[in-house]
Amino acid sequence: MEATIEVIGLRKRFGRTMALDGMSFRVTPGQVTGFVGPNGAGKSTTMRVILGLDAADEGTALVGGRPYPSLRNPLSHVGALLDAAALQPSRTGRNHLLWLAHSQGLPARRVDEVIEQVGLRSAARRKAGGYSLGMRQRLGIAAALLGDPPVLMLDEPVNGLDPEGIVWIRGLLRSLAAEGRAVLISSHLMSELQDTADHLVVVGRGRVVADTSVADLIATASSGRVTLRTTARSEAMTALAHAGATVAAGDRDTITVSGLEAERIVTLLNANAVPFSEVAAHRATLEEAYMDLTRDAVEFRAATGVTTGTATGVTTGTATGAAAGQEAAR
Amino acid sequence: MSSGTVTPYRSGLRTGRDGFAQLVRAEWTKFRTVRGWLIGMMVAALVIVLLGLLSASGSQTSCGGPSDVCPAVPVGPGGEAVEDKFYFVHRSLAGDGGITVRMTSMTGQIRLPDITPGTRRVVPGVEPWAKAGVMIKDGTRQGSAYAATMITGGHGVRMQHDFTEDVAGRPGGVSAASPRWLRLTRSGEELTGYESADGAHWTKVGTARLAGLPATVQVGLFVASPGDLTVKQTDLGGSTVQNRFAEATAAFDQVSLEGKVSGGAWSRDDIGVTREPDGSPHHPGGVVESGGTFTVTGVGDIAPLADGQTIESTLTGVLTGLIVVIVVAVMFITSEHRRGLIRTSLLASPRRGRVLAAKAVVIAAVTFVAGLAGAGVVVPLGTWILRAGGNYVLPVSLLTESRVVVGVAALLAVAAVFALALGALFRRSAAAVTAAIAAIVLPHILATASVLPAGAAQWLLRLTPAAGFAIQQSIPEYPQVIGHYVPQAGYYPLAPWAGFAVLCGYAVLALGLAVFMLRRRDV
Structure with a gap:
């Protein structure tokens, strides 16, 4: 069985709301795929449809080429974490894993292995009702790993984890992917995925907005812009425009240049003896790229009674601010 | 990292079996790992035992008299308590043979309540189940x-x-105008009854096989008349029962015997007659013989006895135990809905009907064990306490006692499945518990608490899941014995297993509906 998730043209309507509107993507083995989009974009619904919990009105969702409900020992095909709070509070964490193991014909030994793997040994024999959110996440991940499945699907796994836990889960997810598993993790915050995901499926309004590698997405959003600070603005603009760049005057003594590498700009300015105080290559963050992509989805939700122009202005402003913050941090 | 260069992951874990047994085991693990549910089941068993023993120890009977010992109640060949009281005019019969008689009259009298104190008010009349005829008895x-x-x-x-x-x-x-002939013959263990209008053309009435009947038996004429039973409905749906003295008299002639019959005079026995403190008979029967005509008067009845406590009167805690069982069974499923755990269950077994089926198997098995423990202790122990308190408990066969004990356990188990199914349908504890109690417990209380007319009470116990309580009835209703057969007195309108089948039907229906809904719904 190939370790994949395939989602083809899912549509689902809840009353008057189109929750899924032609959702299609594919999760490949050996990498962490981030499933990202604003709240309400259809991430959780898609996951529930993949897992056979919700029925789609249209389309198919396959795990390893088969619909989930037809799987035998499903937990050894897909491990899923949907809601870490879905626990019987008076049952211990270990016993929660034990009944799951029994349902798959797995031995109790396997339960102790996954408890060890997620670092829950000290709490395993305590009642799950007393667990912190982070411990519940670990227990949920242990449940997902129980059947040692080639496909993992985790809904907002970073939620509620402390910084140490976040570092741990990133390492775990990367190592699981490195073993050749297909790992799909959802989040509504791109920053959570920044250092974890290799590939991104960005969704908005129930469909895929972008299906791309993280590197490609950042490159697209950056589009090679350079900011130049100079007291001789007109000379600089003339010199750079001559060399084929697109230039735009910014506020006071700045110019935004696109179409030229930063090194080439420095060489050109020196050759023309134009003084400058700063040349900064502008590199977009994942967050910025994500904002660009999901702007439509955000607009759609903010659009009632607001003109498109205003919404765009707000979004652009936010992106610029984020970029400035990023640079200041460097 | 490009996916093209990656070898997809293959688990080294040995795949387990994916069968219904694994699901049942998983559900059992779920059940046993929530301490509250285990305790709940133990409480149910304990409530059944303690309430039963409490009510049994609170029941005392005293018969008075110098020895304060209640008279022994005769027991029939089948082990049941019987009334065996009649006037018998008889002879010994060795080996095969028979008796033939003609009956020319049957009359009787009934004593009604006195209007003037001290003046007996006796009216002529024959009880419908007054009996006169021929008998062969061991x-x-x-x-x-x-x-x-x-x-x-x-x-x-x-x-x-x-x-x-x-x-x-x-x-x-x-009557004298239309006499009737009766005949009873013995051939080995087989006894055959005949009747005739003219003594020439005979019709077979029936055959009885009396296993172990000795070679020598008593053959003769008998008369008995049960008391006059009057049931009055009271305002609130209850009733009062009055039993009045009655006797019957029958005239026999043309008496002929076949076989090796003892010679000499006929023996006369007022079998089972009640004695006054001075030893004289109270309401004696008698016989007058003149010119080959025997006029026999008898009092009493030859029938199974229903006066006394029953073994199921020790089961007073079952209703309370059932409520505890219902709560646990409902929680077993609604707690999963409440916390979203049902999704985890359905991820582990996407075939949804099997999840509910496995849950039903587990809750039924656990409840059955708890019920068996409770009833298995309280029925024998409670009966022993009742008898130690001087109460007469109607004896039943070991088979009947086992049926009552196992039946109560099964009743609780099936009711638990019913409650589980309601829990799956309502997905909320309060609603499901209320519905289950309204369906099973409430009709039983209404039907047995003298608040409804007998007819309405009987329909409740035919149509609602409470029909299942019929399984605990140890003494059957006999059509040939006049009695006040109403739910208040412990008589259910349906036979034990028929009533149980009604409850099973409801459970299957509810579970089927729950499976259907679970398959259709997004969870």
Whole structure:
């Protein structure tokens, strides 16, 4: 069985709301795929449809080429974490894993292995009702790993984890992917995925907005812009425009240049003896790229009674601010 | 990292079995790992035992008299308590043979309540189940085996044997103008009853096989008349029952015996007659013989006895235990809905019907064990306490006692499945618990608490899941014995297993509906 998730043209309507509107993507083995989009974009619904919990009105969702409900020992095909709070509070964490193991014909030994793997040994024999959110996440991940499945699907796994836990889960997810598993993790915050995901499926309004590698997405959003600070603005603009760049005057003594590498700009300015105080290559963050992509989805939700122009202005402003913050941090 | 260069992951884990047994095991693990549910089941068993023992120890009976010992109640060949009281005019019969008589009259009198104190108000009349006819009996000991062909006050000719068995012959009474002939023959263990209008053309009424009947038996004429039972409905749906003295008198002639019959005079025995403190008989029977005509008067009845406590009167805690069981069974499923755990269950087993089925198996098994422990202790122990308190508890066979104990456990188990199914349908504890109690517990309380007319109470116990309580009835209702057979007195309108089947039907229906809904819904 190939370790994949395939989602083809899912549509689902809840009353008057189109929750899924032609959702299609594919999760490949050996990498962490981030499933990202604003709240309400259809991430959780898609996951529930993949897992056979919700029925789609249209389309198919396959795990390893088969619909989930037809799987035998499903937990050894897909491990899923949907809601870490879905626990019987008076049952211990270990016993929660034990009944799951029994349902798959797995031995109790396997339960102790996954408890060890997620670092829950000290709490395993305590009642799950007393667990912190982070411990519940670990227990949920242990449940997902129980059947040692080639496909993992985790809904907002970073939620509620402390910084140490976040570092741990990133390492775990990367190592699981490195073993050749297909790992799909959802989040509504791109920053959570920044250092974890290799590939991104960005969704908005129930469909895929972008299906791309993280590197490609950042490159697209950056589009090679350079900011130049100079007291001789007109000379600089003339010199750079001559060399084929697109230039735009910014506020006071700045110019935004696109179409030229930063090194080439420095060489050109020196050759023309134009003084400058700063040349900064502008590199977009994942967050910025994500904002660009999901702007439509955000607009759609903010659009009632607001003109498109205003919404765009707000979004652009936010992106610029984020970029400035990023640079200041460097 | 490009996916093209990656070898997809293959688990080194040995794949387990994916069968229904694994699901049942998983559900059992779920059940046993929530301490509250285990405790709940133990409480249910304990409540059944403690409430039963409490009510049993609170029941005392005293018969008075110098020794304060209640008279022994005769027991029939089948082990049941019997009334065996009649006037018997008889002879010994060795080996095969028989008796033939003609009956020319059957009359009787009933004593009604006195209007003027001290003045007896006696009216003529024959009780419908007054009996007169011919009998072959294993001696004169009360409770011994017998077969009899008889004419009754209101139910025509009958062939009865061993207290519980009754076969109808032709209807109609007897008079001087239209006498009726009766015959009873013995051939080995087989006794056959006949009747005739003219003594020439005979019709077989029935055959009885009396296993172990000795070679020498008593053969003769008998008369008995049960008391006059009057049931009055009271305002609130209850009723009062009055039993009045009645006796019957029958005239026999043309008596002929076949076989090796003892010579000399006929023996006369007022079998089972009540004695006054001075030893004289109270309401004696008698016989007058003149010119080959025997006029026999008798009091009493030859029938199974229903006066006394029953073994199921120790099961007073079952209703409370059932409520505890219902709560646990409902929680077993609604707690999963409440916390979203049902999704985890359905991820582990996407075939949804099987999840509910496995849950039903587990809750039924756990409840059955708890019920068996509770009833298995309280029925024998409670009965022992009742008897130690001087109460007469109607004896039943070991088979019947086992049926009551196992039946109560099964009743609780099936009710638990029903409650589980309601929990799956409502997905909320309060609603499901209320519905289950309204369906099973409430109708039983209404039907047995003297608040409804008997007819309404009986319909409740036919149509609602409470019909299942019939499984605990140990003493059956006999059509040939006049009694006040109402739920208040512990008589259910359906036979034990038929009532249980009604409850099972409801459980299957509810579970089926729950599976159907679970398959259709997004969870």
